[in-house]
Every structure is written in structure tokens, then in C-alpha cells.
Amino acid sequence: MVRSDNYKKQLDQAKDIVINGIGETMDLYGINRSVGNLYGTMVFEGSMTLDEMREQLQMSKPSMSAGVKKLQEYDIVKQQFTRGSRKQHFIAEKDFFIFFNNFFSRKWDREISINMDSVKDAEVLLQKIIDADDVDEETKEEAIIIYTQLEDYKVYYEWLSNISNAIKTGEIYKYFPIPERRNQ
Structure with missing residues (x-):
């Protein structure tokens, strides 16, 4: 079980490296780094709510909402209907x-x-x-x-x-x- 936990940490570390790269790259092109990190996080996830995003990135809900709106302006994040859920769900464009x-x-x-x-x-x-x-x-x-x-x-x-x-x-x-x- 210890080995499995170690692999899980390495998996998370690999994702974090790519998320950081995406955030840094988007910052180069005028998108706030935290919004770039949000997009990078969403690339590795399926559908996410604002609460799930906030929990993963430790950002305020208004910041998450503003970030998602910014990403929607570029059509790289879309709202997704999720049957049985009252919350808004969002999904990132994964095709670069x-x-x-x-x-x-x-x-x-x-x-x-x-x-x-x-x-x-x-x-x-x-x-x-x-x-x-x-x-x-x-x-x-x-x-x-x-x-x-x-x-x-x-x-x-x-x-x-x-x-x-x-x-x-x-x-x-x-x-x-x-x-x-x-x-x-």
C-alpha cells in the first residue's frame, strides 16, 4: 500500500508540473497565472463545479467564477449540463x-x-x-x-x-x- 501511495504522489506531482507550465504559459499571453492554473487543473479533470475548483486551488469562489468567465470568453472552458445537479458544471477544452x-x-x-x-x-x-x-x-x-x-x-x-x-x-x-x- 505504501508503494501505491508513492505512485499516487508522483502522479499528482506530474500533473502539478504540467499545470504550472500551463499557468506560466498563459501568464506570458496576458491571462492571470491563477486563471492559467485553473485551466490546467481542469484539463486533467472531467466536469467540475466552482466549489470543486475552489477546493482544489484554494481560491475564493468569486475568483473562480471570474476565472471561468475569462476562460469561457476564449471558448476553452464550457458549461456542461449534468443531470440531477443544481450546480453549474464546467469542462475544459483538452485539445490544444x-x-x-x-x-x-x-x-x-x-x-x-x-x-x-x-x-x-x-x-x-x-x-x-x-x-x-x-x-x-x-x-x-x-x-x-x-x-x-x-x-x-x-x-x-x-x-x-x-x-x-x-x-x-x-x-x-x-x-x-x-x-x-x-x-x-
Whole structure:
């Protein structure tokens, strides 16, 4: 029985290592580490309630609820109907390719939207400076240089939009196919 307990501890340790890695990775991409740990925990579980999540992660119920909502925004956690239970149950997306599609395309789409709106607003102001008759030459030249830079930024965001769309449609897998699962 002692050996079985030791294996159980090693199993939990292995899961904790991966959960920590997922939490750290999501933190790199702007998702709070505790929310990343929540997602990592859910990857190894079936359906979980907020109370079960709170118990496993020692976080408050409001924090759990906010974390689950954040993960639902990316469609990487979904609410699941459980017959006979009054509590809400949630399940994590376990396919990391679907996770990749949902998470990164939404992040990139947001980046594109924010920055393209900024570029358009800035271009309106810059164009007024460029077209003005009473502007000094140095200011006008700087406005032209910045306007040209912004045109280059638009090319980048068009490219990023194409990548995001290729991910959403699955076209990216024609160029970067999902590797075959390795036999164990």
C-alpha cells in the first residue's frame, strides 16, 4: 500500500508540473497565472463545479467564477449540463489545437482591432498636418515620416489578420499539418 501511495504522489506531482507550465504559459499571453492554473487543473479533470475548483486551488469562489468567465470568453472552458445537479458544471477544452485556434485568433483579432483603430485615428490627424498651408516644414516632414510608418503597420496587421483567419478556418493546417500521434 505504501508503494501505491508513492505512485499516487508522483502522479499528482506530474500533473502539478504540467499545470504550472500551463499557468506560466498563459501568464506570458496576458491571462492571470491563477486563471492559467485553473485551466490546467481542469484539463486533467472531467466536469467540475466552482466549489470543486475552489477546493482544489484554494481560491475564493468569486475568483473562480471570474476565472471561468475569462476562460469561457476564449471558448476553452464550457458549461456542461449534468443531470440531477443544481450546480453549474464546467469542462475544459483538452485539445490544444482547438485551444490554439480559439485563444490566439481572439488575441490577435483584438490586437488588430485596437491598433488599426489607433492607426486610422492618427492618420486623420497626420493628414490634416500634411495638408495644412500654415505648417512649418520640419513638422510636415515628421508627419509624412510617421504617416509612412503607419502605412507599414497596416501591412503588418493585414498579414496578422490573414494568419488569424487561416487559424480560424483551419487553412493553416495545410501548411503546418498536425503531426501524427506518436506511439507509446
